[in-house]
Amino acid sequence: MNKLTFRTDNCKGCGLCVDVCPKGVLALAEDIINKKGHHPVTAVKPDLCIACAFCATMCPDCIIEVEKGV
Amino acid sequence: MVVFKKPHALSDVPLHYCPGCTHGIVHRLVAEVIDELGIEGKTIGIAPVGCSVMAYNYFECDMIEAAHGRAPAVATGVKRANPDNIVFTYQGDGDLASIGTAETVHSAARNENITVIFINNAIYGMTGGQMAPTSLPGQVTQTSPYGRDVNLCGYPVKICEMLSELEGPEYLERVTVNSVKQIKNAKRAIKKAFQNQIDGKGFSLIEVISSCPTNWGMTPQAALKWIDEKMIPYYPLGVYKDRSAEKKEAEQ
Numbered sequence: 157m158n159k160l161t162f163r164t165d166n167c168k169g170c171g172l173c174v175d176v177c178p179k180g181v182l183a184l185a186e187d188i189i190n191k192k193g194h195h196p197v198t199a200v201k202p203d204l205c206i207a208c209a210f211c212a213t214m215c216p217d218c219i220i221e222v223e224k225g226v
Numbered sequence: 227m228v229v230f231k232k233p234h235a236l237s238d239v240p241l242h243y244c245p246g247c248t249h250g251i252v253h254r255l256v257a258e259v260i261d262e263l264g265i266e267g268k269t270i271g272i273a274p275v276g277c278s279v280m281a282y283n284y285f286e287c288d289m290i291e292a293a294h295g296r297a298p299a300v301a302t303g304v305k306r307a308n309p310d311n312i313v314f315t316y317q318g319d320g321d322l323a324s325i326g327t328a329e330t331v332h333s334a335a336r337n338e339n340i341t342v343i344f345i346n347n348a349i350y351g352m353t354g355g356q357m358a359p360t361s362l363p364g365q366v367t368q369t370s371p372y373g374r375d376v377n378l379c380g381y382p383v384k385i386c387e388m389l390s391e392l393e394g395p396e397y398l399e400r401v402t403v404n405s406v407k408q409i410k411n412a413k414r415a416i417k418k419a420f421q422n423q424i425d426g427k428g429f430s431l432i433e434v435i436s437s438c439p440t441n442w443g444m445t446p447q448a449a450l451k452w453i454d455e456k457m458i459p460y461y462p463l464g465v466y467k468d469r470s471a472e473k474k475e476a477e478q
Contacts, residue, residue, distance in 0.1 A: 170246035170439075170446040176406060194245065209230040210406045216250030217241055222230040 158207040159226040160199050163219040169194035173211035173220065179204040182211060233257040235266045239283045246446020248436040249277060249345060251403045252412070253284055256316065256343060259417045260287060263424065269312045270304055272297040274326075276318035277351040295326020298333035301340040312423055314341040319360040320350045323383050327359075330385070330431075337394040337428040341419045344385060344431055347438040348457060355441030359383040362460055367441070382460070386433050390466040396428035398466040402435035402458065404450040427470060435461055 160181070167190060174182045174197060185198045197219075199205065205222075212220040232238075236257035243249045260266050269287040273279060275294040282289035292300040297315035305313040322330050322344050333340065349367055350356040357367040357374055360382050364373040386400045397419060401412040412434060419430035435457050437449035444452060465471075 166240045168245035172246055172446055172450070175447055192240075207229050212230040213406050213409050214251070216243065216245075216247055218232045218236060218250065218254050220230065221228070221232070224227045224229050 157203075157226055158205040159223040160202065160205060160211075161221040161223070162197060162199075164188075164196045164198075165191045166217050166219045167194060167196035168192060168217060169196060170216065171197075172214045172216065173197055176210045176214045178208065178210065179206060181205045233261045235260040235269075235286050237284055237286050241284060242280060243277065244438075244440040246437070246439045246449065247277075247351075248347075248403045248434075251409060252316075252343065252345060252434050252436065253278075253281070255403075255409070255413045255416050256314070257285060258413060259420050260285075262417065263420055265312045265420070265424070268310065269314065270308070272301045272304070272313070272315040274315065274317040274321040276321045278316055278318055278345065279352065281316050295321050295324070296329055297321065297326065298329040298338070298340065298342060301342075302333055302336075302338045305338060305340050309339075312341075312420065314343060314420070314423075316343045317345065318351070319344070319346045319348065319358050320352075323385050324359045327383070331389065331392070334389045334429050334431065335392050335394040337396060339423055339426060339428050340430075341423050342429070342431040343416065343419075344433045345436045346385070346433055346461065347436040348382075349438050349441045351438050351441055355438075360385075362456060365456075384461065386431070386461075386466040389431065394429060395431065395467055396469050397422050397430040398433075399431075399468075400433040400435065400461060400463050400466065402453055402463060404435075404437065404453040422470075433461075435463070 184195045207224040209222045273281040356369045422430045439449040
């Protein structure tokens with residue numbers, strides 16, 4: 157099982173990670189608003205994550221931590 | 227096993243950049259390179275004026291704020307006084323290619339042993355999207371609402387091409403960060419620029435073609451596409467000068 161951790165309060169909801177994920181794991185949470193006033197990213201299909209870390213590589217705010225085989 | 231986490235050299239402070247701005251990616255790449263080379267304790271960064279004016283908040287190494295455009299001059303002084311320290315500047319196009327052109331050209335001509343990270347997003351971001359020296363011909367900005375007219379405003383400044391004509395600089399490369407593949411390539415280039423300085427080879431400049439979704443008036447996704455469609459044809463990626471490689475080739 158791979159684990160994604162988000163520093164949600166730093167997310168600006170740009171959605172670059174959502175676009176770059178090859179498995180469609182991520183989405184912007186339309187029902188949540190974070191401290192900055194954005195819809196932050198969440199893992200909607202965490203089971204599909206292959207820990208490629210494309211999302212974390214693309215994230216301009218470095219909010220994603222990726223762990224493999226937890 | 228942790229596959230990816232925030233590099234130690236990048237501080238916990240939330241970045242002030244707009245959503246989708248690639249400044250954050252380049253900050254992280256610089257921090258990752260500092261971590262990998264194990265030079266955090268002896269690195270001194272020079273922050274510019276522009277969007278990245280508060281870069282001193284985001285790196286854990288020592289930072290100095292330079293007057294507008296004068297980062298390479300400050301870096302020259304710091305490096306000459308402390309030759310054992312690693313000195314880098316982080317500058318935008320309004321800083322490096324406009325008000326600071328003289329400092330850039332002359333520090334390159336002198337082959338100062340410093341590393342320069344140059345963010346080219348073809349616009350003045352912090353002041354609200356005015357035309358920059360690097361704005362593309364025909365590009366619509368706040369001060370060129372009908373598109374940049376080259377007869378009136380001249381042509382964009384291509385820093386890598388311009389500096390490659392000098393005999394001084396050691397390493398010049400243009401990269402971009404609009405996809406995962408390009409980000410990995412940019413990291414390799416930045417690492418080489420820092421390694422050149424550690425090896426005492428001299429002036430290395432990495433030009434990073436970046437996006438400015440806010441002032442280009444696009445979504446972050448469209449801005450990354452615009453880099454591919456408009457920026458890269460005008461600013462081709464690649465290595466513009468690598469004196470060590472040239473020397474090696476000449477010897478063979």
